[in-house]
Amino acid sequence: MRYELVIFDNDGVLVDSEPISNTVLAGYLTELGHPTSYEDSLRDYMGGAMHRIHDTIFERTGKRLPDDFDETFHGRVFAAFERDLTAVAGVTDVLGKLAAAGVPYCVASSGSHERIRVGHRKTGLDLWFPAGTVFSAQDVGRGKPAPDLFLHAAARMGVAPERCVVVEDSPLGVEAALAAGMDVYGFTAMTGAGQLDGARGHFGDMARLPELLL
Incomplete structure (x- = not known):
């Protein structure tokens, strides 16, 4: 075909x-009080859009991520991208x-x-x-x-x-x-x-x- x-x-x-962004994501979620390993991040979020992170955390904890979560996360990821x-x-x-x-x-x-x-x-x-x-x-x-x-x-x-x-x-x-x-x-x-x-x-x-x- x-x-x-x-x-x-x-x-x-x-x-x-993926190694860069999931390392950053796991660290940031853990910092916010949602303990997440690199392996957890790959399993739960790899390939998904940002709303999946928000939805998953809320479903598991009943808590919302900060309003500036996306902006802060992307800032950290983009800085890491520029390096690595x-x-x-x-x-x-x-x-x-x-x-x-x-x-x-x-x-x-x-x-x-x-x-x-x-x-x-x-x-x-x-x-x-x-x-x-x-x-x-x-x-x-x-x-x-x-x-x-x-x-x-x-x-x-x-x-x-x-x-x-x-x-x-x-x-x-x-x-x-x-x-x-x-x-x-x-x-x-x-x-x-x-x-x-x-x-x-x-x-x-x-x-x-x-x-x-x-």
């Missing part, structure tokens, strides 16, 4: 941000091969547009994702695991969902892609294949992705 659109998740797939963020190894080669084959691609991320921009600018990926190819959970009402974001990206790119394939590294993202009626391949660099159930295939090295997609 030749796909007409490849939709990339951002965090953990394009930029190696890199692109996922081999991903620019994948993008180059898709471009050479004439296969359109875009990014659909649970992160905010600002978070995507900061990460792409730091890693040079902004050169690969021009205006009109970057979509955020901010653009829709509900983030992953709802299918809304992937359906929005497909609609904006003018491709039917069944002709799209998603590249994801989180259980929430795989669930969202399947709910959107799209094929999905699971990137297992940080997440075991068993946690990405339902994916059409799995890969742990970006060098393998072009053969799966093309």
Whole structure:
């Protein structure tokens, strides 16, 4: 099957941000009186939009996070990005091969547009994702695991969902892609294949992705 659109998740797939952001998140939640380990953060929040953090803490404790939680968290994450963020190894080669084959691609991320921009600018990926190819959970009402974001990206790119394939590294993202009626391949660099159930295939090295997609 030749796909007409490849939709990339951002965090953990394009930029190696999950270790950074989940370390920051675990530390900040713990600081606020909600003890959270790095492993807890990966399990509960990886791949989700910001509202998932607020919803989960409220459901568990009955307490609301501070009004400035998002602003403070993003400030800490962006500072860490400027120091440490890199692109996922081999991903620019994948993008180059898709471009050479004439296969359109875009990014659909649970992160905010600002978070995507900061990460792409730091890693040079902004050169690969021009205006009109970057979509955020901010653009829709509900983030992953709802299918809304992937359906929005497909609609904006003018491709039917069944002709799209998603590249994801989180259980929430795989669930969202399947709910959107799209094929999905699971990137297992940080997440075991068993946690990405339902994916059409799995890969742990970006060098393998072009053969799966093309």
